[in-house]
Amino acid sequence: MSKQIKGSCLCGTVQCEVHGPFARFYQCHCDRCQKKTGSAFASLIFTSPANINWLAGEDKIKRFDLPNAVRFSNVFCTECGSQVPYLSRDGSMLCIPAGFLDDDPEIVPQANIFWEEKFAWYDEGQAAPKYDQYPV
Numbered sequence: 001m002s003k004q005i006k007g008s009c010l011c012g013t014v015q016c017e018v019h020g021p022f023a024r025f026y027q028c029h030c031d032r033c034q035k036k037t038g039s040a041f042a043s044l045i046f047t048s049p050a051n052i053n054w055l056a057g058e059d060k061i062k063r064f065d066l067p068n069a070v071r072f073s074n075v076f077c078t079e080c081g082s083q084v085p086y087l088s089r090d091g092s093m094l095c096i097p098a099g100f101l102d103d104d105p106e107i108v109p110q111a112n113i114f115w116e117e118k119f120a121w122y123d124e125g126q127a128a129p130k131y132d133q134y135p136v
């Protein structure tokens with residue numbers, strides 16, 4: 001069995017361990033992921049539903065399945081609002097927000113999807129100067 005990777009939300013209420021093999025790692029630039037993350041794209045790792053072991057806070061998770069969508073869901077900690085791992089709506093996949101993981105999943109993004117919906121400022125954002133802290 002591959003290595004267990006711990007994950008937790010911002011407040012620490014929701015905690016789990018996941019393990020690979022990870023099937024896919026996508027950066028999704030669709031306008032729904034922009035809304036749900038409040039950011040340029042969602043980083044999602046997909047694996048089989050059996051590859052998770054919940055450690056805490058499963059009862060503090062809220063699931064929102066977007067009514068007019070086939071696949072889209074927003075699943076988050078009710079205490080801090082962080083996105084947490086969830087089962088796809090058809091039950092076939094476990095979707096793990098990469099930022100939820102505390103350790104390196106040892107898989108890198110394989111694709112940028114819904115690329116044509118990316119923000120107009122995306123490229124400039126990537127090219128902007130880098131600082132390790134707030135710039136002075």
Ligand SMILES: [Zn+2]
Nearest residue numbers: 009011077080
């Ligand atoms: Zn939380």
Ligand SMILES: [Zn+2]
Nearest residue numbers: 028029030033
């Ligand atoms: Zn998306």
